[in-house]
């Protein structure tokens with residue numbers, strides 16, 4: 094399948110990308126092309142111009158300081174999967190994205206801007222309390238991942254804005270994180286995905302954050318799961334009980350398709366949250 098005709102321009106710097114975006118409302122940014130080009134071939138997107146940001150090296154790379162891990166928007170899934178500096182839940186999720194070709198080309202910025210409900214990284218970023226750094230002609234702003242994802246393929250990105258990086262707080266001693274999913278057997282997108290991060294002190298859960306996605310329109314927090322586990326001794330029983338609480342966080346609008354209907358996805362949410370909690374607790 095062919096795309097409709099479009100103009101192609103390569104931006105050498107972030108400033109150039111922002112001014113090119115500003116001067117043409119019909120233009121779209123091109124990063125790894127692994128969501129945008131398929132969408133164009135299916136005629137779901139028909140941009141008149143593509144602004145290729147793929148060679149802006151300032152937007153690529155992982156930088157860890159005492160408090161924060163900063164991941165440039167153009168950092169690929171393969172780079173994140175191979176990094177010891179990012180939380181385990183994120184490298185684990187990146188390692189399970191699609192196939193090797195998708196991981197080598199696809200970027201974290203493109204992944205979260207596209208906001209596919211089956212994307213893995215949004216789920217992890219919501220659980221980890223990440224913030225998304227944006228830049229446009231009006232200046233910089235920062236949006237909590239929890240507020241960035243607004244619906245099916247819908248984000249808080251305003252017209253003309255570029256995602257520059259994602260910032261993740263570094264967690265302290267005694268903490269562990271994990272990502273688990275029920276993958277679509279063909280694409281590997283999450284039909285149900287769950288990320289968990291928790292801190293354990295003398296066998297007791299001191300802190301916990303869980304997010305789910307794949308079955309909901311966007312990645313969402315699961316506060317009932319966290320509330321059910323905090324203050325409890327970590328055991329198979331307390332984890333199973335906490336995982337069951339995800340049912341009250343899911344809401345009424347669950348996705349359904351030929352691969353998995355609503356009832357199956359709902360049932361699997363408890364299992365996948367349990368798996369993420371179990372692995373995170375083992376790493377804490």
Ligand SMILES: Cc1cc2nc3c(=O)[nH]c(=O)nc-3n(C[C@H](O)[C@H](O)[C@H](O)COP(=O)(O)OP(=O)(O)OC[C@H]3O[C@@H](n4cnc5c(N)ncnc54)[C@H](O)[C@@H]3O)c2cc1C
Nearest residue numbers: 124125126127128129191199200202203212213256281282
């Ligand atoms: C076969 C296949 C299997 C896949 N499986 C999975 C999977 O299992 N899990 C998963 O999570 N994903 C999966 N994906 C999606 C993959 O992760 C994509 O790489 C990713 O969603 C998009 O990243 P990209 O860099 O390719 O972005 P592009 O396709 O270049 O862009 C996607 C969108 O983001 C916008 N954009 C890109 N960069 C920026 C930026 N810095 N600021 C603002 N907007 C920007 C573009 O304008 C476009 O609208 C799969 C894709 C394919 C083709």
